[in-house]
Amino acid sequence: VPSQIVDRxxxxxxxxxAKVGPVGYAVYDIRKxxxxxxxxxxxxxxKGMENSVxxxxxxxxxxxxxxxxxxxxRELVETGKTVRLALFTKNxxxxxxxxxxxxxxxxxxxxxxxxxxxxxxxxxxxVRVSVCIERRHGESxxxxxxxxxxxxxDDRIDVVNDVLWQSTDALLKAEFPLSIFNEKxxxxxxxxxx
Numbered sequence: 055v056p057s058q059i060v061d062r063x064x065x066x067x068x069x070x071x072a073k074v075g076p077v078g079y080a081v082y083d084i085r086k087x088x089x090x091x092x093x094x095x096x097x098x099x100x101k102g103m104e105n106s107v108x109x110x111x112x113x114x115x116x117x118x119x120x121x122x123x124x125x126x127x128r129e130l131v132e133t134g135k136t137v138r139l140a141l142f143t144k145n146x147x148x149x150x151x152x153x154x155x156x157x158x159x160x161x162x163x164x165x166x167x168x169x170x171x172x173x174x175x176x177x178x179x180x181v182r183v184s185v186c187i188e189r190r191h192g193e194s195x196x197x198x199x200x201x202x203x204x205x206x207x208d209d210r211i212d213v214v215n216d217v218l219w220q221s222t223d224a225l226l227k228a229e230f231p232l233s234i235f236n237e238k239x240x241x242x243x244x245x246x247x248x
Contacts, residue, residue, distance in 0.1 A: 055082070056094065056204065058179030069181040071205030096204045098183035100173040105183075105202040107209045115168045116187030118200065121211070128233075135231035139198065139215070140164035141191055142225040151223060159225060167191045181205060193220035 056071040074080045095106045102111040102120075111120040117136035122129055131137060142164050147154040170190045176199070177184035184201040194217065201212040215228070241248045 056180040057084075058177075058181040060177060060179075060182075069179070071181050071203075073206045094180035094204050096178075096180065096183045096202065098175050098178050098185060098202075100175060100185065103183050103185060103200070103202050105204055105208050108202060108211060110200065110202070110211070112173060112185070112187070112200075114171070115166060116171050116173050116189065116198070117166070130232050130234065132231040132233045135229075137213075137230050138228075139167050139189070139196060140227045140229050141167055141221070142227065143221075143223070145223045145225050155225060160227075164227065164229075165191070167196060177201070191221070194218060195220075 058069045060067045060069060068084065070082060070084075072080055072082065095104075097104045100112070102109065104110070107124055109120075109122040109124060110118055113119040113136060115136075115138070117138040119131065119136045120129060121131050121137070142159050142162060144162065145151055145156070145159050147156055147159075167189045170188070172188040174186050174188075175184070176186045182201055182203045184199055187196075187198045187200070189196045189198075196218075197216040199212070199214040199216070201214070202208075203210065203212075213228070217226070219226075
């Protein structure tokens with residue numbers, strides 16, 4: 055099966071394109087060999103990425119401005135919106151600012167994090183592709199990794215955020231404005247669901 059070696063933070067990982075059914079398992083024997091060339095449907099650049107299921111595009115701020123579901127040809131990002139990190143810079147809570155979120159705070163327009171944006175391809179292999187978007191706002195810095203895979207998890211988009219938080223009286227939110235509507239929703243709580 056296709057495999058890929060990833061070096062990150064002094065650690066070496068081996069990624070394989072495994073397909074395992076629900077409540078199942080698979081055993082793989084890892085050996086050196088092969089010609090090192092495998093056909094892959096993955097592609098990546100600073101402007102976007104693609105696998106067999108999704109085609110993503112980034113704008114100049116590194117925000118995801120388009121997600122095309124190739125299975126049905128549908129745009130999943132709401133028109134005029136982007137998948138982004140949004141910052142609410144005026145959290146007026148004085149009693150519990152670390153966890154009390156006031157309604158007027160989230161009703162305000164958030165700030166896009168667009169200072170010192172750097173977009174780079176960090177993985178380009180037959181199993182996984184990844185783009186790193188680095189940004190800054192004030193003293194806080196943000197690294198966001200967007201990943202697509204080839205194999206068992208093609209229908210998944212991973213967005214991983216690594217934040218060095220140095221902002222006070224502020225709230226950070228990841229916005230996913232999708233063009234999907236459902237009248238019913240399930241909200242989870244610590245002891246149940248609504």
